[in-house]
Amino acid sequence: MGRSLLSVENLTKRYPSRSSSEGEVVAVDRVSFELHRGEVVALIGESGSGKSTIAKILTGVEQLTSGRVLWEDGAVASKAPRLLRQRIQMVFQDPFSSLNPVNTVGYTLMRPVMNYQRCNGAEAERRVKELLDQVQLSPASLYFNKRPFELSGGQRQRVVIARALAAKPQVIVADEPVSMLDVSVRAEILRLLRSVMGQQGVQAMLYITHDLATAEILADRVLVLYKGRIVEHGTAKSILRRPMHPYTRLLLESIPNPRARRGNRVPVSLRGENREGELRLTGCLFAPRCPLAHDRCWREVPPLEARSDEGYVACFNASQSLVQTGAVTARDSGA
C-alpha cells in the first residue's frame, strides 16, 4: 500500500427535506477514509446508504455540506472542477443509458481523448484504438465504427471504461459497474477493472456496490455504509471472513449461495427496509433492525473503533459476541 492519494475527511451531505417538519435528510454523515495508491476500495451499502452521494461529491456532481476532500498535493477537490474531471472519472451503472445511442464508439472515445490528451486527427484515432485494445474490444477497427445498439451489455460497459480511461484519470469511481450485467459477464468486467489499475495513469479505484461477493474479488479494502455512516471498515478478506457488524453479516447472508441452500442457509432475520423519513434516532441507526440492540444502542451513537488488527467497527456489541464466535450468526445470538 502506497501513500494516500486522496483523503476524505468528515464528509457530510445534507439535503433539504420535502416536508418541512423533518428539517433535512443527512445522506452522508461525517465519513472519512483514504484512498491509497495502488488500491481498490469498495463502498458497500443498500439504496439510501449514501454511497452514490459520496461518488457524486468526489466527482464534483454534488457539493458537500461540510468536511473536505483533499488530494495528495494539497488541492481541494471541490474548488477546482476542471482539475477534478481530469483526475477522477466515473464508470456508471447502466451501460444502456450512459452511452449516447446515436454516436459511434469511435466518436464517444475521440472526444475525451482530444479534450484531455490534447491531440487530434490520426494521433487521437490511434490512441482511441489503443484504448479499445486495452478494454479487450478487438479488433479495435471493428468496434470503432459500431453504435451502442450493436453491442452487448458487457461490450458497452467496456466502452464506458475506455471512456473513463481516455481522460487519463488518477482515480476511477465505478458505481455498480456490473449490477446491470448478466452474472456470466460480471467476472470479466471485474477482471478488466482490476487490470486497468496502473494503466493510463490510473492509481486507485473506488468500487461502489451493494454486493459483497463482487467486492471481495475486486477490492483490497471495504467500507460498509449504513444510512450515511461507516459502520465497518477493514480489508476485504477480513470483512468477508469475519464480519463484525450485524449489518455486514446481514449483507453477507444475503448473497445467493446455492451451496448453502435450503436447510443449511440461515434465513435473513433482520427484517425491515431502509426507509426514508423514519423517526429521528439519537443512537445507532441500525438499532431498529438489529437483534442485538439494547438500551445503550438506542441512546448513543457507537463510535468507529479499531477492534482487531485489520478492522474498525461501529457497534457496541461487536467486541464479544460477534468477533469471538465467528460462526454464530446475529440471529442465533440475538433471538
Add this chain to the structure above:
Amino acid sequence: MSLLSVEGLKVTYGLRNPVYAVRGVSFEIFEEEFVGLVGESGCGKSTLGFAIARLERPPARIAGGRVVLDGRDWTAMSERELRPHRWKDVSVVLQSGMNALNPVMTIEAQFRDVMVQHTDWSEPAIRQRALEVLDMVHIDRDILFRYPHELSGGMKQRVVIAMAFLLHPKLIILDEPTTALDMVVQREIMDNLMELRGREKFSLLFISHDLGLVLEISDRVLIMYAGQIVEENRAENLLEYGLHPYTQALMRSLPVPGSDAREFHGLRGSPPNLRQMPKGCAFAPRCDLVTAECHEVEPDLEDINGAKVRCHVVGKEVRVRGSEPSIG
C-alpha cells in the same frame, strides 16, 4: 400428470424474415414443483415465459408447438377464451414488474380490479383476500390505501408478487423478480417465496440470469442457450456436477463468498446472433470441449442419467463411463 406441458414451442419475431427466439422448447412442470429457467440476456427466456402465458404480442408470434396448461391447449385458444383462465391458472410477474403498477390507483383499487374482473366474489371476500395476500408477503395492511410512489422498490415488488397470488393460481411465472433490487431485499423476497411454498399450493417457473439464485429455490433447472434448452437437471445434481459445458461455465461465473477468486471466470465471447446461427452446436464457438463434429451437427437433447443434455462431447463421455458421474 404434469400441470404445464410445453411441447416443441417455437416463437419468432417479425414476419418477413423471422428470427427464431425460441427454437423448439419442450419441458414439463408438475404440480407444486419449482422450476428455474436460466440463461444470458437474449437467450429467449423471457420470450418463452411470455409465450407460455400467451402474453406474446406482435412482432412476437408462436410459430409452432403447444402449451398445455392444466389439460387445456392454450395455444389453440382465443384471447376471449383465455381470459377467464388468466390470473387463476397462471399469473405472471414481469421483469421490473414493480413499474407495472398503475401510478394513479391505490394498491387496493388495483387488487380489486383483478378480483372484480375475474371472480364473482362478494365485497367482504375481496377485502379479505387483499389483506391475506399482503400478510403473505409481510407488508403492513395499511399500504392498501397508498399509491405506488409512496412505496420503496422492494415493497412495490412484493405488492406485485402478492397480486400474483390473489386468485390462487396454479402456476406463477416470475421473470427476474429481484433483479432491480438490493441484495438484502432480494434475500427477503427469496425467503418469502420459500415460506409461501409451505402455505399455498402453486407451481413456479422462476426465470433469471443468476444461476446461484435459481439453484437456491428450484427443484429442477432448465438451462437455455440461443433459444434452446441445453440442459435439464435436478438442482441438487447441478450443484455437484453440471453436465453441459455451458452450465459448467455459468457455475464458474458465480462469485461465491470466501471462495478463491482465481476460480471465478466469466464466459468468453457472446451468444450467437440469432439471425446468423452457426451450423452445428450454437455453443461451439465459446466451448472449451469443442470437436469437429460440434461445428457440423446440431446435438439433440438426450436423456442421460435422468437429466437431459444437448451436447455431443459430454453425452458420449457420460455414456462411456456408464452411470458413474459423481452425482450426489
